[in-house]
Amino acid sequence: MKAATLRSFLAVHTWVGLVAGMALFIAFYAGAFSVFTHELSDWAPRPATAAPAEDAPAALARAQTLVDTMLRQRPAAREAMFLVLAGDHGPVPRLFHQPPGGKDTFQYQLDETGTLVTLPQRTGFVDFLYDLHFTAGLPRQFGTYLFGVVCLLYGLALVSGVVIYAPVFLKDLFALRAGPNLKRLWQDAHNVIGMLSLPFHVIFAWSGAVLTLGVLLLAPFQYLVFGGKLMQVLQSDFEVVPHVAPAHVARPTLPVAELIARAQRALPGLQVESIAYHDSGDANARVELYGEVDQRHLNTMGVVALNGASGQVLRVIDPRTMSPGTAWLRGIQALHFGNFGHAPVKWLYLLLGLGGAFLFYSGNLLWIEARRKRRQPQQPLRTQVMARLTLGICLGCIAGVSALFIAGALLPASQAALAYYAVFGLVLLWALLRPAARGASELLALCALITAAIPMAGWLGTGEHLIAAAVHGHGARFWIGALALLLAAAYARMALASWRRARSADANSVWAHAPRTHTR
Incomplete structure (x- = not known):
C-alpha cells in the first residue's frame, strides 16, 4: 500500500476516533455492567421492592391484582398497557402506561399496603445505568440519535484501523514490548485488544447503528425503492398482529394465569416475562405475551398473540421458525445485548466491554503522546x-x-x-x-x-x-x-x-x- 494512502487512513482513524472515542468510552464502560441488568436488581433491593420469594400462583395473583387495580383506578389504561411480571426483570410486577394526551409513560406498582403507586418510567440506578449506555447521560431521544451517529463513525474507525494494522498483523499481533518506551507499550496494547476483539466491535458498531437509527436508515428505501410501501412489506416483522379497532362490546379479558397457560400451550417451553394489553375489556381485545424459549440458538424470544376475551390464538412467533426478517432483527438485538449463551456470554461481554473502554482511552492517550x-x-x-x-x-x-x-x-x-x-x-x-x-x-x-x-x-x-x-x-x-x-x-x-x-x-x-x- 502506498505511503500516502496509509497516511490518509491513519488520519481518518485518528480523527474519527477522537470525535467518537469519549462517547464510546461511556457506552462501553456502562454497557459492560448493564449486560447484567436483570441481576443488578438484587444488588441492594429497597424494602418496598424486596418482596419475599413467592411461588408461581402467588406471583401471578399479585400481577392480576395489579392489573385489576390499574383498570379500576385508571380506566384509560384499557386502551394500552404493558405488564412486566416479577422475575428476572425485578422482584415485583410493574405496569407501564402512557396517559391519553400525554407524552410521558409512567410506571405503576402496588406498595406493601396494596395502594397503586405512580413512578417515572425510568427510575433507580439500574434503569439509569442501562440508559447511560446509549445516551451518555444526555436527554434520552437526543442521546440515542447522537449515539447512532457515533456508531457510524465507530465503524469507520474500525475499517481504517484494520487497514493500518493489516500489513503487520501477524508480526505484531501478540507483541507487548514492555520497557522504558511507554508509548510503544500502550500502542501494542491498543493494537492487540483492538484486533483480538474486532468481531465484537464490528457487531456493536453495526447493531448499534441499526438499533438507534434503524427507522432513519430505512427512509431512503421507503421512498426511492419501494414507492412508500416498505412499511407494509415489513409490517409482519415489526408488528405481532395488525391493530384491530375495538368492537365496543364488553367482554372480560382472561386472567393473567389463563393467558399464560394458553400461550404456553400454543408455544411449548415459553417462559412468559411480559404481557402487552390492547383494548382490555373489549370483545376485540388483543394480548401479546413475550418471553424466552431456552434453546441453542441466537434468538430465544418467543411471542404469542391472543384474543384477550376468547383466548383464540392469533399468531405464534417461535424463535426456531422465525421469518428471515424477524430472525435478523431479533438476532441483532441478541448480539448487542448478550441475550444468549447465559452467564458465560455475559461475562465475556463484560470483559470485552471493559477492554473496549480501554481501547478508546488508550487511543486518546496515544494521540496526545504523538x-x-x-x-x-x-x-x-x-x-x-x-x-x-x-x-x-x-x-x-x-x-x-x-x-x-x-x-x-x-x-x-x-x-x-x-x-x-x-x-x-x-x-x-x-x-x-x-x-x-x-x-x-x-x-x-x-x-x-x-x-x-x-x-x-x-x-x-x-x-x-x-x-x-x-x-x-x-x-x-x-x-x-x-x-x-x-x-x-x-x-x-x-x-x-x-x-x-x-x-x-x-x-x-x-x-x-x-x-x-x-x-x-
Missing part, C-alpha cells in the same frame, strides 16, 4: 485540552458509575441519577482546572477510593457483607463487590504509575509536573 513537543516543557494548548477532557470524561464516567452503585445501595431510587451527574461534573471540573499530570493521579486515586467503597455501601444497604452474600447464595451482591475491589486495585495501581511518571519521566510532556522555578 503530538508531544520533545524539546520544550510547555506543550501546545490543543494537547493540554485533549488531555484534560480525556481525564475528565473518561475518569468522570468511572467515578460516576461507581457512585451510582453506592447510591443504588444507600439512597432513594430517585436520587441515583443525581449521584452520577454530581460526581461526573465534579471530576470533569477538577480535570479542567488542574494540570493534567496532577489531575491524572488525583482522579485515578479518587476512582479507586469510590470504587473500593462499593462493597461497604452494599453491606450498609443490605446488612450483608461480601462473604455473607456468597454464603447465602446472593451471587450478584458478591460478584459486584468482588469486581469492585479488583477494579479499585487496578485504578490505584494506575494512579501510582501516573504519579511516578509525573515525577521521574521526561519533563517535556503534559504528563510531567511543571518544573519549579526557584527565586532568590
